[in-house]
Amino acid sequence: MSGATLAEALAAARRRLSEAGIADAAQDARLLIAGLLKLSSTAFVIDGARPLDPSQQALIDGALARRAVREPVHRILGRRAFSRLDLVLSPETLQPRPDTEILVDTLVPYAQKMVAGGGCRILDLGTGTGAICLALLDLVPGATGVGADYSAGALETARRNADINGVADRFEAVESDWFAAVTGAFDIIVSNPPYIVRSVVGTLDEDVRLYDPILALDGGEDGLDAYRAIAAGADDHLRENGLVAYEIGYDQKETVTAIMRENGFARIEAVQDLGGNDRVLVFSRETSV
Numbered sequence: 001m002s003g004a005t006l007a008e009a010l011a012a013a014r015r016r017l018s019e020a021g022i023a024d025a026a027q028d029a030r031l032l033i034a035g036l037l038k039l040s041s042t043a044f045v046i047d048g049a050r051p052l053d054p055s056q057q058a059l060i061d062g063a064l065a066r067r068a069v070r071e072p073v074h075r076i077l078g079r080r081a082f083s084r085l086d087l088v089l090s091p092e093t094l095q096p097r098p099d100t101e102i103l104v105d106t107l108v109p110y111a112q113k114m115v116a117g118g119g120c121r122i123l124d125l126g127t128g129t130g131a132i133c134l135a136l137l138d139l140v141p142g143a144t145g146v147g148a149d150y151s152a153g154a155l156e157t158a159r160r161n162a163d164i165n166g167v168a169d170r171f172e173a174v175e176s177d178w179f180a181a182v183t184g185a186f187d188i189i190v191s192n193p194p195y196i197v198r199s200v201v202g203t204l205d206e207d208v209r210l211y212d213p214i215l216a217l218d219g220g221e222d223g224l225d226a227y228r229a230i231a232a233g234a235d236d237h238l239r240e241n242g243l244v245a246y247e248i249g250y251d252q253k254e255t256v257t258a259i260m261r262e263n264g265f266a267r268i269e270a271v272q273d274l275g276g277n278d279r280v281l282v283f284s285r286e287t288s289v
């Protein structure tokens, strides 16, 4: 393959991934080559005749070998776009999903209103790459935030992402089992916790099951362990008129609402994803509704 042009390398990559049974072979080939060679979206059209040098070809070959055994494209590239951010990934972090941007977008108007009213302190429980908290800090400049996670490795990545995305002065990372090491009170407590039913984790696609950390996926016997833990601790860490917001699994709207109701919270908003699945719930204290 040495001496191939960019267009030839793309065609060969598409073929190789397709033969390996990758469903979106064409898209993945394009994303991988563009990401590895730092190409703009038009490069394949205007620069297709450009010959690749051997080191570029070696990079592409290495990445294709990894994708062929189901390693996700963004894990291979080591980073993923989320909201307006560029996030670094590590083995300890879930790669943030586009659906989670709905949680961020739902909270922005609330956070802006809080900032206008005097301030907005956000707690992101199970922060992973920092995606939710960092995106909110980016979109709401007056807000400050704490990202908590059980995984020290994830927190290292979250700190790095805060630096890369210019919000490190408003972000703090705390190693904590949910609220255990969290101090103080917050205007918004947000979480995209592990919510997959334990018996289902083993049946997930290889791309997820083999490459996202189990700590980010396993929600316990019924998928609801984290919601119970967060619901039980939220009141002690929430300022007056504060909000709790979650990403949920497609069938968890009523069960999570019931868990929150048992802990004194009322649902004030429910948002669906583009596929029409329930995805985001927002709660306030029952007494402030």
Ligand SMILES: C[S@@+](CC[C@H](N)C(=O)[O-])C[C@H]1O[C@@H](n2cnc3c(N)ncnc32)[C@H](O)[C@@H]1O
Pocket (backbone or CB within 6 Å): 093, 094, 095, 096, 097, 100, 125, 126, 127, 128, 129, 130, 131, 132, 148, 149, 150, 151, 154, 176, 177, 178, 192, 193, 194, 195, 215, 216, 217
């Ligand atoms: C589904 S991932 C979400 C990551 C990130 N917030 C996002 O939306 O991309 C859940 C996160 O919860 C963390 N986690 C799991 N159990 C935890 C616990 N007991 N205390 C704190 N964090 C926990 C995992 O390490 C993981 O980072």
